[in-house]
Amino acid sequence: MPTPRTLYDKIWDDHVVRTDEHGTSLLYIDRQLVHEVTSPQAFEGLRLAGRKPRRPETHLAVPDHNVPTTDRHLGITDPISRIQVEALEANCREFGIQLFDMADKRQGIVHVIGPEEGFTLPGITMVCGDSHTSTHGAFGALAFGVGTSEVEHVLATQCLLQRKSKSMLVSVDGELGRGVTAKDIVLAIIGEIGTAGGTGHVIEYGGDAIRALSMEGRMTVCNMSIEAGARAGLIGIDEKTIDYVRGRPMAPQGELFEQAAEHWRSLNSDPGAEYDRVVHIDAASIRPQVTWGTSPEMVLPVDGSVPDPAEIADPVKAGSYRHALAYMGLTPGTPLAEIPLDKVFIGSCTNGRIEDLRAAAEVARGRKVADSIKLAMVVPGSGLVKEQAEAEGLDRIFTEAGFEWREPGCSMCLAMNADRLEPGERCASTSNRNFEGRQGQGGRTHLVSPAMAAAAAIHGRFVDVREEGA
Amino acid sequence: MPIKPFENFRGAVLPLDRANVDTDAIIPKQFLKSIKRTGFGPNLFDEWRYLDRGEPGQDCSNRPLNPDFVLNDPKYADATILLTRHNFGCGSSREHAPWALADYGFKVLIAPSFADIFHQNAIKNGLLPIVLDEAIVDRLFQLATDSDEPLTIDVDLQNLTLDADGHGTIEIDIDPFHHHCLIHGLDDIGLTLTHADDIAAYEARRQNEAPWLFA
Ligand code: SF4
Numbered sequence: 001m002p003t004p005r006t007l008y009d010k011i012w013d014d015h016v017v018r019t020d021e022h023g024t025s026l027l028y029i030d031r032q033l034v035h036e037v038t039s040p041q042a043f044e045g046l047r048l049a050g051r052k053p054r055r056p057e058t059h060l061a062v063p064d065h066n067v068p069t070t071d072r073h074l075g076i077t078d079p080i081s082r083i084q085v086e087a088l089e090a091n092c093r094e095f096g097i098q099l100f101d102m103a104d105k106r107q108g109i110v111h112v113i114g115p116e117e118g119f120t121l122p123g124i125t126m127v128c129g130d131s132h133t134s135t136h137g138a139f140g141a142l143a144f145g146v147g148t149s150e151v152e153h154v155l156a157t158q159c160l161l162q163r164k165s166k167s168m169l170v171s172v173d174g175e176l177g178r179g180v181t182a183k184d185i186v187l188a189i190i191g192e193i194g195t196a197g198g199t200g201h202v203i204e205y206g207g208d209a210i211r212a213l214s215m216e217g218r219m220t221v222c223n224m225s226i227e228a229g230a231r232a233g234l235i236g237i238d239e240k241t242i243d244y245v246r247g248r249p250m251a252p253q254g255e256l257f258e259q260a261a262e263h264w265r266s267l268n269s270d271p272g273a274e275y276d277r278v279v280h281i282d283a284a285s286i287r288p289q290v291t292w293g294t295s296p297e298m299v300l301p302v303d304g305s306v307p308d309p310a311e312i313a314d315p316v317k318a319g320s321y322r323h324a325l326a327y328m329g330l331t332p333g334t335p336l337a338e339i340p341l342d343k344v345f346i347g348s349c350t351n352g353r354i355e356d357l358r359a360a361a362e363v364a365r366g367r368k369v370a371d372s373i374k375l376a377m378v379v380p381g382s383g384l385v386k387e388q389a390e391a392e393g394l395d396r397i398f399t400e401a402g403f404e405w406r407e408p409g410c411s412m413c414l415a416m417n418a419d420r421l422e423p424g425e426r427c428a429s430t431s432n433r434n435f436e437g438r439q440g441q442g443g444r445t446h447l448v449s450p451a452m453a454a455a456a457a458i459h460g461r462f463v464d465v466r467e468e469g470a
Numbered sequence: 471m472p473i474k475p476f477e478n479f480r481g482a483v484l485p486l487d488r489a490n491v492d493t494d495a496i497i498p499k500q501f502l503k504s505i506k507r508t509g510f511g512p513n514l515f516d517e518w519r520y521l522d523r524g525e526p527g528q529d530c531s532n533r534p535l536n537p538d539f540v541l542n543d544p545k546y547a548d549a550t551i552l553l554t555r556h557n558f559g560c561g562s563s564r565e566h567a568p569w570a571l572a573d574y575g576f577k578v579l580i581a582p583s584f585a586d587i588f589h590q591n592a593i594k595n596g597l598l599p600i601v602l603d604e605a606i607v608d609r610l611f612q613l614a615t616d617s618d619e620p621l622t623i624d625v626d627l628q629n630l631t632l633d634a635d636g637h638g639t640i641e642i643d644i645d646p647f648h649h650h651c652l653i654h655g656l657d658d659i660g661l662t663l664t665h666a667d668d669i670a671a672y673e674a675r676r677q678n679e680a681p682w683l684f685a
Binding site: 320 | 503662
């Protein structure tokens with residue numbers, strides 16, 4: 001009997017080119033996504049060394065971080081952002097890499113367009129100079145973020161030097177309650193294991209509640225693996241995975257697809273496979289989550305209250321709590337539901353897909369954004385998500401409620417373009433990071449699900465979405 | 471990019487007493503618009519270090535400094551070793567973070583843990599991240615802050631030890647491959663390309679097993 005293997009073991013074994021005497025492997029990388037922020041220095045490195053991409057057809061590039069979400073036809077007004085986007089275009093032309101430019105309706109956030117185009121495939125290794133590459137693990141692909149030197153390394157060699165990580169199984173058992181979403185699952189997991197809980201590990205998500213998620217939901221969970229400290233998240237392949245990929249423009253077609261699907265079905269952890277760590281979470285116990293601090297692990301159910309650092313024994317942790325409360329302008333004991341908000345952001349690679357917009361629109365339908373909210377914006381994850389949402393009339397639901405309906409991109413997830421918080425402004429956001437200054441210097445971010453964000457826009461404060469319009 | 475060999479080295483310690491320092495804090499996103507690898511040092515920890523909002527391309531020498539931030543304490547002006555708390559470098563994969571740390575002048579980073587991608591990026595840029603037990607890190611924080619003089623640490627990369635101003639030798643543990651790269655300063659793309667035959671053989675085999683990846 002062969003030793004039972006995890007899904008991670010199987011993908012790893014399929015991609016090892018060689019392993020040296022130190023135990024470091026040369027790992028073959030099947031696909032790379034490229035964006036404007038982390039690639040210019042990699043292309044420059046190739047140029048300086050006189051190197052060429054080994055397989056240019058395995059890379060797909062798109063500008064997303066810097067692009068404006070309004071008045072696209074005017075181009076990018078910020079000259080420095082424009083140089084970066086133009087550098088991407090010039091580099092792709094020079095090195096023969098396919099690019100979806102800003103005018104292309106397929107343009108969008110790298111982690112939204114990869115799956116959408118069928119560029120992301122089950123069982124592959126995939127990297128991008130972006131930590132949320134973990135998103136693609138939802139397809140049973142080993143996908144992780146790399147730095148710019150490694151972007152260059154993959155361009156030049158189609159390989160990376162890697163040591164195998166440890167493995168962790170996070171099993172979310174049972175059924176989710178009504179109104180509780182993939183975002184709440186992953187925030188609850190991070191609350192449980194901490195932002196360093198997955199360091200050095202690849203997390204595989206299993207259990208009934210994960211199986212029951214749509215592909216969009218699975219992407220949301222895998223997306224935030226990095227916030228749990230893990231470089232990659234993985235979910236076993238089932239018919240849902242295969243059905244999602246079938247017929248996508250860059251996916252294999254016809255006979256070749258069936259052949260691939262046959263192989264993909266074997267990509268699940270074997271019964272009895274061992275993990276270095278196993279965590280069980282009871283799905284039924286998860287309530288809608290809201291972060292209160294400046295790290296994703298500073299998270300509580302919406303009916304909770306801001307914690308008191310004086311009650312924390314560990315001095316380093318108490319210190320971080322104090323810093324976080326000062327930055328967030330919060331007082332211990334305040335119920336999360338009483339925190340007034342200034343802005344609402346629905347979008348990002350965590351929650352900018354069609355299903356997320358449907359969930360938010362469901363809450364917003366026929367209602368109005370509270371007068372106290374200065375700006376509530378919806379930013380679709382890609383041009384195709386935008387088109388689909390418009391075909392379903394979601395844009396009208398949003399605009400009639402008083403939300404702004406924008407062009408696709410990263411937008412206020414990291415505020416590299418014009419969309420940002422002013423100092424002291426407080427935002428309910430469906431993105432993935434609540435770090436200091438992430439959405440604008442001095443800005444205060446609370447991470448929530450799309451439905452929770454929409455409800456927060458309507459009420460001007462957090463409410464338990466399970467009590468909305470039932 | 472080839473990196474310079476890392477030699478044994480002696481430096482002063484700057485204690486940054488915060489856990490979970492993320493790469494957005496190390497180098498805020500507005501500086502990511504650069505298409506170069508250098509020049510990020512003046513904007514290292516920009517939002518903590520200055521009282522105004524930093525913009526790319528600006529002259530930082532006249533900006534108002536935050537007197538409460540440790541980087542602005544004259545005692546640590548010459549520090550080349552950054553001592554910090556767990557999960558340093560979490561968040562975004564931006565290599566601009568190690569570029570900024572190196573450009574500022576840091577050579578060695580000491581913490582109870584580092585985020586994975588940051589750790590990898592640091593090594594690629596000739597920075598040495600050293601993981602030490604929480605208790606030892608606590609002790610180093612004490613030594614670094616107790617006296618009016620900065621704490622000096624000697625790092626011996628041949629023997630894998632460090633010495634804190636005569637307070638005893640501490641063993642350090644470094645991945646053997648990283649160790650090899652640091653002391654030899656290898657260009658790892660060049661190194662990988664020496665295995666071009668293996669890569670080609672892998673591709674030929676894989677093309678049979680998974681033809682849809684080559685279509
Ligand atoms: S949406 Fe946010 S997290 Fe996702 S790729 Fe863009 S900036 Fe990064």
